[in-house]
Every structure is written in structure tokens, then in C-alpha cells.
Amino acid sequence: MVGSRNFLVPEILTALAGIDAGMVVAVSAADRELVTATSPIRIKVGPPLHTLLPMCDAIVHPGSSGTMLTAASAGVPQVIVPIFMDRAEIAQLVADSGAGVHVPLEAADTAHLGAG
Incomplete structure (x- = not known):
């Protein structure tokens, strides 16, 4: 992504929070710290x-x-x-x-x- 302003993963996770499904978030190592979701998700760095x-x-x-x-x-x-x-x-x-x-x-x- 081009800066944290354009990193929409937290907003998308908030929008998807009510869905009864397992979620995996694939992020780069540089973006990992920007994902602070509290919902039960798995975070994979660089797959x-x-x-x-x-x-x-x-x-x-x-x-x-x-x-x-x-x-x-x-x-x-x-x-x-x-x-x-x-x-x-x-x-x-x-x-x-x-x-x-x-x-x-x-x-x-x-x-x-x-x-x-």
C-alpha cells in the first residue's frame, strides 16, 4: 500500500465483524502493526x-x-x-x-x- 492512510484493512474488518465466518488477513511485514483487530481472525504475514x-x-x-x-x-x-x-x-x-x-x-x- 501507499502509506497507512490507504491501508483499509482495519475498516474492512470492522465492516465484516458481523459475519459468521473465519477470516484470514494476509499482510506484509511492514503493515502487520496496522492490524489491531479484536475479532477472531488469523493474521498471516507475507504468505x-x-x-x-x-x-x-x-x-x-x-x-x-x-x-x-x-x-x-x-x-x-x-x-x-x-x-x-x-x-x-x-x-x-x-x-x-x-x-x-x-x-x-x-x-x-x-x-x-x-x-x-
């Missing part, structure tokens, strides 16, 4: 996504092409919350293909992310 995704029912991510393509190759549905304009286009393409949903940043709240 290769291709090894983690086969065990996942879905992925929430900011729309980087690498993450999008890795999730697509694993067949994992994607919830993309883009923080940069070029990633909004990626998110919309994924949504249009049926491989996931595009949640605009301004709509990334409990009502949108925590819904069924």
Missing part, C-alpha cells in the same frame, strides 16, 4: 496468495492486477474495494465478468461489505 486462496471462499482486496489475477486463477470470488482510479476499472471488469463485485470506496461500509 504467497496462490497458497492461501485455495482455502478461501472469497477475497476482499483493493484491486491490484496481481491479486485479481491470482484470485481469478484460483476461482475465488472477489470483492474489490479500489483505492486508486485505475483499480476501479479492474474492479468493474471483474464485476462485469461475474467473477466478483465492485464496491466503490465511498460505499465500503458495514451495510455493503457485511451483507450476506
